[in-house]
Amino acid sequence: MEEIWNLRQVHLLQGLTPPQMDEVLRIMPVTSFRKNEYIFLAGDDADALYVVQVGTVKVAYVDLNGEEKILSIFQTGDIFGHLFLGKYRTRIGNAQALSDVILCRLVEADFTNLVQRFPQIALNFIRHQADEHRESIARMHALMSMDAKHRLLGTLLSLARRYCCYESDWFTLPESLTQEDIANMTGLNRSTVSLLINELRRQNILGGTGRSLTVNRKAVEQILEDKGSEILE
Amino acid sequence: MKKLTLFLGDSDVDTAVKYMLEQWSAANPGVTLTSESIHADPTPVVRLGITELPALVLDEEVIAQGAPEKWVLPLLDRVFTPDVASD
Known part of the structure; x- marks a missing residue:
């Protein structure tokens, strides 16, 4: 039977046709994590971004006093772990599963190829980044004032x-x-x-x-x- | 014969749902129930478009997912009882 991949909620893939989505998802390995398992750790070399299919992921860092500070929470359809695409190539926080989690993993070379083949993915990614940036500004404003x-x-x-x-x-x-x-x-x-x-x-x-x-x-x-x-x- | 597949993780809720469905299927011979841990093979979860756990799949179609207290028993009664009775 032909497999019909279905990740409609993934912001990264919005606007792609079903065959295009099928093609994209075939190159994204699917992995699962149990509650409290770590996906990556601060200081790790970074080479892949993740798309959340199921569950909740927390990205946080531990400060010098040993206190955990949450940078963000991610759920179905969210993208995380992509900050290495800039000039900083190591993870800045620990990513931990808060529940049973299923993720699709996309390494940098495949992401680059996909963006070249499907410009819609680049547009979706920019929109996602813009929303994240705006929400970060709002959170910073709230924390300061x-x-x-x-x-x-x-x-x-x-x-x-x-x-x-x-x-x-x-x-x-x-x-x-x-x-x-x-x-x-x-x-x-x-x-x-x-x-x-x-x-x-x-x-x-x-x-x-x-x-x-x-x-x-x-x-x-x-x-x-x-x-x-x-x-x- | 209807094929019912339960996709579940490790949570206590998922385990409870598995127990309830196993009890139910034992009393409904027209349905075969299979439980699949997402940690054994997560790929079908993505293929089927499941976004919440536990998820119930009937013949390759997701018929319910997440918040099991809202769907387990009502859904089984509504969807299967007439068919099973006629089998």
């Missing part, structure tokens, strides 16, 4: 927009993302994040119980807009 509550809300809204299942006005965050992870992303400690989440749940801005965390998108957007700190839209 906002108080703890608004920093947390800005981070949750950013995560919700990128990764979550949309159900009415509420987003559900992946349960593989812990409060510790959220604290690391916001530059807050875990107890502060826990207190704020409980307070925001009481105000019906956040929802869910235990590890399930939902975000009232409109409410959060309004709060950030009132604070003058919503810069992504």
Whole structure:
């Protein structure tokens, strides 16, 4: 039976025809990782980028005090590990599976060939980079200028927009993302994040119980807009 | 005979779903259930377009994935019971 590859959510491949997508995916080896396994480590030589098919991946580094700082979270359809395509050729963070993960791996030489054969991939890649850059600016702005509550809300809204299942006005965050992870992303400690989440749940801005965390998108957007700190839209 | 394949990882939820489906299939002889660990061979997951686990595939078509509490028992009852009864 003819294999029909199907990676519709991969931003990198948007706009390609099914035969083109089939061709691209045949040269991307598929690998799996168990929860907590490392995909690469900071300092490793880098020669491949990854596309997430299933699961959640965290890229983080450990500072001189031994504290983990999360650089980004990636889910289905996301591309990561591509920063080596510039002039810096080593990994800047550890990539770790937060759940069972399936990835497609694309080495530099194959990426170069694909871009030459299918210019749409280059365009998709530039768009992906532009979005990532804009979100990085928004996160930097939030970390520099906002108080703890608004920093947390800005981070949750950013995560919700990128990764979550949309159900009415509420987003559900992946349960593989812990409060510790959220604290690391916001530059807050875990107890502060826990207190704020409980307070925001009481105000019906956040929802869910235990590890399930939902975000009232409109409410959060309004709060950030009132604070003058919503810069992504 | 319908061929049902469950793709799963190592999580407790996936293990629970596997147990439930095995119990269900034991009582439904018109269906053959196979469980496939994504770590044994992840390639079919990409080929089938699965993006969440656990995922249930019926004759090469993904019929449900992710959030199993929402679909396991209702889906099995709705999709298979009439056919199995007529087998």
